Amino acid sequence: xxxxxxxxVVNHEGVxxxxxxxxxxxxxxxxxxxxxxxxxxxxxxxxxxxxxKTEENVKANPKVKLTLGSKEVMGHMxxxxxxxxEGTAKFLTEGDSxxxxxxxxxxxxxxxxxxxxxxKQTL
Amino acid sequence: xxxxxxxxVVNHEGVxxxxxxxxxxxxxxxxxxxxxxxxxxxxxxxxxxxxxKTEENVKANPKVKLTLGSKEVMGHMxxxxxxxxEGTAKFLTEGDSxxxxxxxxxxxxxxxxxxxxxxKQTL
Numbered sequence: 502x503x504x505x506x507x508x509x510v511v512n513h514e515g516v517x518x519x520x521x522x523x524x525x526x527x528x529x530x531x532x533x534x535x536x537x538x539x540x541x542x543x544x545x546x547x548x549x550x551x552x553x554k555t556e557e558n559v560k561a562n563p564k565v566k567l568t569l570g571s572k573e574v575m576g577h578m579x580x581x582x583x584x585x586x587e588g589t590a591k592f593l594t595e596g597d598s599x600x601x602x603x604x605x606x607x608x609x610x611x612x613x614x615x616x617x618x619x620x621k622q623t624l
Numbered sequence: 625x626x627x628x629x630x631x632x633v634v635n636h637e638g639v640x641x642x643x644x645x646x647x648x649x650x651x652x653x654x655x656x657x658x659x660x661x662x663x664x665x666x667x668x669x670x671x672x673x674x675x676x677k678t679e680e681n682v683k684a685n686p687k688v689k690l691t692l693g694s695k696e697v698m699g700h701m702x703x704x705x706x707x708x709x710e711g712t713a714k715f716l717t718e719g720d721s722x723x724x725x726x727x728x729x730x731x732x733x734x735x736x737x738x739x740x741x742x743x744k745q746t747l
Contacts, residue, residue, distance in 0.1 A: 514695045515638055515639055515695075516638055516639055516641075516691065516692060516693040516694075516706060518639075518641030518643070518652060518691045520641070520643050520650045520652045521650065522645055522648060522649060522650035523648075524648070525645060525646070525647070525648045525685070526645060526687075527643045527644065527645035527650035527651075527689060528650075528689070529641060529643045529652075529689050529691045529708060531691050531693060531706045531708075531746060531747070533695060533704065535695075562648070564649075566650060566651070566652050568639065568641045568652045568654050569639060570639040570654060571639075572637045572638075572656060572658075581656065583639060583654045585652060585654075623654060624654070
């Protein structure tokens with residue numbers, strides 16, 4: 502699922518957009534590439550401090566899209582590449598993943614667990 | 625509308641997410657901070673090469689949200705800041721803005737003109 506190229510992007514700093522949708526209105530929240538924790542089962546864990554609207558949307562419609570990229574990683578043709586990920590999200594407030602993330606990011610109040618179903622290089 | 629801080633972010637490289645929505649499904653396309661051209665009337669011009677789904681969505685629902693940020697620009701409390709912009713988008717294929725953009729970005733096929741109604745620093 503996660504290619505070497507994708508992991509290379511995650512290892513460069515940049516803005517991740519977390520896109521959710523309910524009532525035909527999209528919302529975009531952000532985090533940093535360096536905050537993404539990739540697990541072995543095609544999941545991405547993201548520390549959430551606020552993300553109120555994202556949580557509200559996810560309750561109504563768990564589908565999420567993430568975008569991220571880096572101008573410092575080679576793309577298909579030029580320097581700079583990006584990825585569009587699709588999946589479903591859940592907000593965690595307990596459990597092993599929550600504990601592990603809380604140790605790493607003590608500012609979090611919840612953890613967004615994204616189960617990724619598609620990870621496409623867009624550029 | 626566009627603060628000094630916002631312009632500082634635009635002057636650092638990073639990924640912009642362009643979020644649109646139709647039929648209760650969000651779509652996210654990307655561009656680079658360095659591709660944004662800010663005009664004097666609260667508009668942002670963005671070169672579009674593909675962006676097929678974005679154009680389709682905009683025809684059904686012109687509302688767009690843009691997110692961008694930079695870890696290298698000071699935020700409210702720490703290094704790293706981001707912005708969430710709201711507005712409406714239109715795809716241009718002619719006119720002065722199109723010509724100006726085409727000279728700058730000869731790879732474009734259309735120009736996304738975003739009329740920004742809100743520009744909030746999120747971090």
